[in-house]
Amino acid sequence: MKDYGFNTRAIHGGSDGKNPDNALNPPIFQTSTFVFDDIDHVERVMSFESDDYVYTRGNNPTLRLFENRMAELEYGKGAVAFSSGMAAISSVLFSLLKPGDNVIVHRTLYGSSYTLTTQLLPKYGVEYKVVDLTDLEELNESIDSNTRVIYFESPSNPDLSIIDIREVARIARERNIKVVVDNTFASPCFQNPLKLGADVVVHSATKYICGHGDVVGGVAIAQDTDYIDSLKFEYMCEFGGVMSPFDAWLLLRGLKTLGIRMEQHESNAMAVAEYLRGNPRVQKVNYPGIEDFKGYDIAKEQMDGFGAIISFEVEGGLESATRLVEGLELIKLAVSLGDCETLIEVPAAMTHRGYPADQLERFGFSESMVRISVGIEDMDDIIADLDQSFRRIY
Ligand SMILES: Cc1ncc(COP(=O)(O)O)c(C=O)c1O
Known part of the structure; x- marks a missing residue:
């Protein structure tokens, strides 16, 4: 072509x-x-x-x-x-x-x-x-x-x-x-x-x-x-x-529609990453589009966009992570990613159960890490849902 x-x-x-x-x-x-x-x-x-x-x-x-x-x-x-x-x-x-x-x-x-x-x-x-x-x-x-x-x-x-x-x-x-x-x-x-x-x-x-x-x-x-x-x-x-x-x-x-979906996924993800970084209850945010993220410079060089998957750690460990994902109303607790719907999960308990539970640190994650696949709903609604669930925990 x-x-x-x-x-x-x-x-x-x-x-x-x-x-x-x-x-x-x-x-x-x-x-x-x-x-x-x-x-x-x-x-x-x-x-x-x-x-x-x-x-x-x-x-x-x-x-x-x-x-x-x-x-x-x-x-x-x-x-x-x-x-x-x-x-x-x-x-x-x-x-x-x-x-x-x-x-x-x-x-x-x-x-x-x-x-x-x-x-x-x-x-x-x-x-x-x-x-x-x-x-x-x-x-x-x-x-x-x-x-x-x-x-x-x-x-x-x-x-x-x-x-x-x-x-x-x-x-x-x-x-x-x-x-x-x-x-x-x-x-x-x-x-x-x-x-x-x-x-x-x-x-x-x-x-x-x-x-x-x-x-x-x-x-x-x-x-x-x-x-x-x-x-x-x-x-x-x-x-x-x-x-x-x-x-x-x-x-x-x-x-x-992949191209236009990816644009919307990414702009929503940027906003969600910023929200998470500004949230005092969130201790660490992994997203390649954040300038101080370890892989940012390479991502900027080899990618045309940063994608829409974010992982993060919340204060209070596994208990808070569990309450966060269970308290959501719009965002769905599910494995998989890349769908129009925003999906959230706890990798150690879900997609990554095959990793030895007592050695997760060695592999770069923890039992309380939360992974979110940011969808293409309206960005304000995604953030409002996360925010209401955070408020319920703390
Ligand atoms: C990065 C990655 N590769 C491969 C797979 C496996 O794909 P499938 O579920 O289509 O077999 C997944 C599933 O979540 C994935 O996240």
Whole structure:
């Protein structure tokens, strides 16, 4: 596609603009299988001479459109859609690692990604090293001759660590190590890790890409088309974590408004972060858009916006955090993020239960940390709800 801006690509990208019966929107190809003309046709398709369709667990026109659009938005050459973010992450890690290898991960990761790397991969002979990737010296020291992958989120879940993607990719390239970045928090609207040197980008499409809390999906994008083919036909296809055509269609619809949603999410989040910083009961606020936040300078350099996830600590520890989240009227107590609705949670008790409860400090968070995914409601209403709940506690 021409050098169009983000919103134009989010609406038109990856499409030739031609839909059956001149429909504005693409149809949902809600079909499991596809019909061949004859055995010659079978032969051409099965030998990849033709890219016609066989079976939806291999490909489907609605999925292909979603994949092409995501590849454009992330500056990749190909993408693979999955049934969830975790299906994308696990397939990518299994595709790049083998027994005897090790993977370096940042010390804060989404809880299931932490469990995958620290509990499941070791069962298959893959070792892991948990490192603070904001410290490049620590990264350099932890690399050994069996390190094959560096995997992280930036901003990370739940403490919003900002990792210098360009620098990590530079270090990795010198040692022939693949860099995989989970870009869920930033979305392709605010950050493009492939442009910064990463090899593979993964998303929980369940979050901002969907935006409406009604799909569970994932996607992986890369510039290496041979790698994308292998990920699709050897891993997605054989592990079977395929996205449904209806979900791909809903995600295509969600993508159309991603840019304007992210703008509103971010301006609301800035205001919420300022409110929290001005609240004498709040002890620490993690948000990349705050100038004295540790990762601010790198975030400003590598991101086009700071996103809308904030985590914070309240005076009074777990008891106050519990009362805060239970006293809200508009904001919902729920896992997940990136929806229109503002969602709040306590990571140690919810999304990050897989982390050892007695060692949370070591990983950069605490049992009383609260994480908020700022939605796109009216900013004054979000802040008023937080404020009334704070008043009830203290
Ligand atoms: C950063 C991040 N990555 C991956 C996932 C997993 O995505 P899914 O729930 O779509 O499998 C999540 C879920 O919350 C997440 O926050």
